[in-house]
Amino acid sequence: MGEILKFKARRASERHRGNTLCRNGHHLWKVEKEPVFDVKQGKLVSRYCCKRCGKTKVRAD
Numbered sequence: 725m726g727e728i729l730k731f732k733a734r735r736a737s738e739r740h741r742g743n744t745l746c747r748n749g750h751h752l753w754k755v756e757k758e759p760v761f762d763v764k765q766g767k768l769v770s771r772y773c774c775k776r777c778g779k780t781k782v783r784a785d
């Protein structure tokens with residue numbers, strides 16, 4: 725029981741730290757989709773999603 729409570733407390737603090745990083749612009753980007761060819765930009769773009777806060781961005785490779 726004690727171990728479970730400790731685990732939960734650690735998870736909560738990790739989440740809090742993650743949100744602080746996100747607020748400071750340090751997102752945990754992960755590729756959400758395979759790169760697609762953007763006709764307007766004339767190049768491949770990848771779509772990223774932050775694992776912590778869910779923010780998305782598109783970046784040209």
Ligand SMILES: [Zn+2]
Binds near residue numbers: 751
């Ligand atoms: Zn984020």
